Amino acid sequence: MPNKSKxxxxxxxVPWLAVIVIVIHFFFTKTQNLNPWKGGGYGMYTGIHFxxxxxxxxxxxxxxxxxxxxxxxxxxxxxxxxxxxxxLKEAAELILKITEKDSIQIQIWKPTVNSKNGIYxxxxxxxxxxxxxxx
Amino acid sequence: xxxxxxxxxxLKSNIEISIQLLLLLLGxxxxxxxxxxxxxxxxxxxxxxxxxFFYRGKTKHPIALIVFSxxxxxxxxxxxxxxxxxxxxxxxxxxxxxxxxxxxxxEILSKNMQFLLVIVIMTSVxxxxxSSQFMSGDFYYYMMNRGGMFxxxxxxxxxxxxxxxxxxxxxxxxxxxxxxxxKTIVLKDIFKNLGFMSLVFAxxxxxxxxIVAISILWKxxxxxxHILFTFMIIGILxxxxxxxxxALLAICGLILCxxxxxxxxxxxxxxxxxxxxxxxxxxx
Numbered sequence: 001m002p003n004k005s006k007x008x009x010x011x012x013x014v015p016w017l018a019v020i021v022i023v024i025h026f027f028f029t030k031t032q033n034l035n036p037w038k039g040g041g042y043g044m045y046t047g048i049h050f051x052x053x054x055x056x057x058x059x060x061x062x063x064x065x066x067x068x069x070x071x072x073x074x075x076x077x078x079x080x081x082x083x084x085x086x087x088l089k090e091a092a093e094l095i096l097k098i099t100e101k102d103s104i105q106i107q108i109w110k111p112t113v114n115s116k117n118g119i120y121x122x123x124x125x126x127x128x129x130x131x132x133x134x135x
Numbered sequence: 136x137x138x139x140x141x142x143x144x145x146l147k148s149n150i151e152i153s154i155q156l157l158l159l160l161l162g163x164x165x166x167x168x169x170x171x172x173x174x175x176x177x178x179x180x181x182x183x184x185x186x187x188f189f190y191r192g193k194t195k196h197p198i199a200l201i202v203f204s205x206x207x208x209x210x211x212x213x214x215x216x217x218x219x220x221x222x223x224x225x226x227x228x229x230x231x232x233x234x235x236x237x238x239x240x241x242e243i244l245s246k247n248m249q250f251l252l253v254i255v256i257m258t259s260v261x262x263x264x265x266s267s268q269f270m271s272g273d274f275y276y277y278m279m280n281r282g283g284m285f286x287x288x289x290x291x292x293x294x295x296x297x298x299x300x301x302x303x304x305x306x307x308x309x310x311x312x313x314x315x316x317x318k319t320i321v322l323k324d325i326f327k328n329l330g331f332m333s334l335v336f337a338x339x340x341x342x343x344x345x346i347v348a349i350s351i352l353w354k355x356x357x358x359x360x361h362i363l364f365t366f367m368i369i370g371i372l373x374x375x376x377x378x379x380x381x382a383l384l385a386i387c388g389l390i391l392c393x394x395x396x397x398x399x400x401x402x403x404x405x406x407x408x409x410x411x412x413x414x415x416x417x418x419x
Binding site: 011018047077107 | 215216217218219220222223227230231234238240243246247250251254255258259262263265266268269271272273274275276277280305306309310313314315317318319320321322323324329330333334375377380
């Protein structure tokens with residue numbers, strides 16, 4: 001490599017790599033619901049942490065499911081980080097396999113707060129309804 | 136006096152001590168992350184330790200840095216969306232340092248760190264501007280009422296601790312209900328006019344971070360820029376113990392800084408953060 005291009009690459013190669021990672025992060029936040037806290041986009045502390053997102057499954061406790069099964073714990077963690085259709089379907093399939101239910105509904109809710117009146121509530125981010133027959 | 140002269144002499148070689156501090160932080164971080172993807176890490180660590188033990192003085196290659204950066208890449212391959220942002224930052228800092236051990240050109244290493252700092256801080260500003268929850272002050276309002284910010288200082292005000300505890304109990308109780316019922320609760324404020332204060336604080340954060348990023352881009356070695364940058368790092372540490380990320384920012388600052396006193400401040404920040412990470416008081 002010529003000396004000039006080598007110096008240019010050494011000076012700006014890594015910063016460009018950082019920019020590429022940031023572009024990928026924004027692509028995933030816009031198209032796949034990726035939480036700003038993750039994926040190398042430096043969006044931590046710009047919104048309530050995804051840990052406080054709530055996975056709601058009618059008739060089941062998501063906490064008990066996570067405690068009982070390591071795979072579910074990991075899948076739910078991914079679901080909270082990126083509540084897209086693919087992760088929801090993966091979680092639904094896993095639960096259907098483990099619990100032997102005929103159908104399942106999974107909703108993911110995130111907390112919101114209004115600093116003007118102190119009202120704290122939850123809003124629906126994404127949901128899935130899956131029947132075993134559709135697998 | 137002699138002790139200060141010793142410190143001053145040591146601070147003269149800022150690149151060398153920055154690399155040492157980065158290596159220390161990297162070793163601790165790798166240890167914390169070591170229980171993920173063990174199948175790759177065990178042989179890599181063993182071979183790496185063997186080579187380092189027998190050949191570290193006989194080869195020009197930075198063995199420890201290469202092994203640690205490979206471990207970071209393995210985690211990135213398997214846990215891309217799970218690892219924290221400082222994992223990416225750590226890798227982006229280690230790669231130029233590995234390069235530096237071959238080319239030994241300070242201006243290239245400094246340029247890398249300067250641009251990395253500007254990109255990271257500017258992206259953080261953009262993320263804040265894009266977040267309506269942040270710019271409306273709602274995020275800071277929630278964090279303070281839940282005890283997620285200034286937690287070390289709030290301990291001095293027991294009446295505020297009671298409010299935080301009550302808010303937490305109410306949130307947990309709400310989470311036990313069906314969210315489809317769309318129930319709400321009202322958070323109690325730990326201070327009067329907290330909503331307005333949160334809004335002001337959000338704007339101050341964005342303005343300060345923007346000024347720091349532009350200043351580092353414009354005059355990366357100016358003493359005033361580094362005074363501002365150290366204030367920003369200490370300010371962030373006061374709001375929350377984000378020690379892993381702040382230690383990395385301070386190492387970048389140390390590489391760019393010419394002033395002995397400010398170099399000492401950076402070293403103290405990094406050592407303080409490392410101490411808090413090891414004792415698990417701070418976040419890694």
